[in-house]
Amino acid sequence: MKTSGHWMAAGLLALCAGLAGAAEVLLGPGDVLRLSVHGSPDLSVETRVSESGAITFPLLGQVAIGGLSVAAAERKIGSLLEKGGYLKKAEVNMLVTTLASQQVSVLGQVNRPGRYPVEGRRKVLDLLAMAGGVSAEGGDLISLVRTRDGKTRRESIDVVDMVRKGELDKDVEVAGGDIIFVERAPRAYVTGEVQRPGAFRIERGMTVQQAISAGGGLTPRGSDNGMRVTRRDADGRAVTREVRSSDPVQVDDVITVRESWF
Structure with missing residues (x-):
């Protein structure tokens, strides 16, 4: 039977599901893109962002777009087409069909374990809510594994204690590639x-x-x-x-x- 703390956390998780910010997603390795250029159907292409953050585009070859927003990548490709003398005015449209780089794995004792996209600013409670919340077998502690600047670190967060004390500054922001693991209850x-x-x-x-x-x-x-x-x-x-x-x-x-x- 879950304590009042568990129900409090569950309610907050449900609320947080719709509170993520609207910041643009940044492109990264594994993302699949569909590009087209207005008035130039021969330049339409579907491509995948490589591990180095580049795509292959007709006439231009390798173009580095890793870490750029969709809008910034559109502008960069358009500018390269214009500077190369291929088009006087290049209106590039980019559609992300698979957002592989910006996904967080939510594993362990949650109701719907899996990989979830980080669209905009998302925090730990947001991702737990997307995964259906902590299951009946789950405990209060979660492990957050993150790689930053080439170094992987593990952080333990007591979700129920955080909610009870109102210390939501501990509800840290996540990014693509992070892993959230909900421990089994002791x-x-x-x-x-x-x-x-x-x-x-x-x-x-x-x-x-x-x-x-x-x-x-x-x-x-x-x-x-x-x-x-x-x-x-x-x-x-x-x-x-x-x-x-x-x-x-x-x-x-x-x-x-x-x-x-x-």
């Missing part, structure tokens, strides 16, 4: 004399008593005295000790409820 396990033993989702500030409730509560033979938890220590060794019902639950804990002696 899990722990309850076993022994509970109604529904097995894995459960750890909510913020969850206690052992709440974990037992997530397992359906005690069986008629269960005892809330002498409960034990098995967890990994700093060296990765499994250590078992007794816990109280008010103790916090940690990731991958195994809580064992023992049978009452009476």
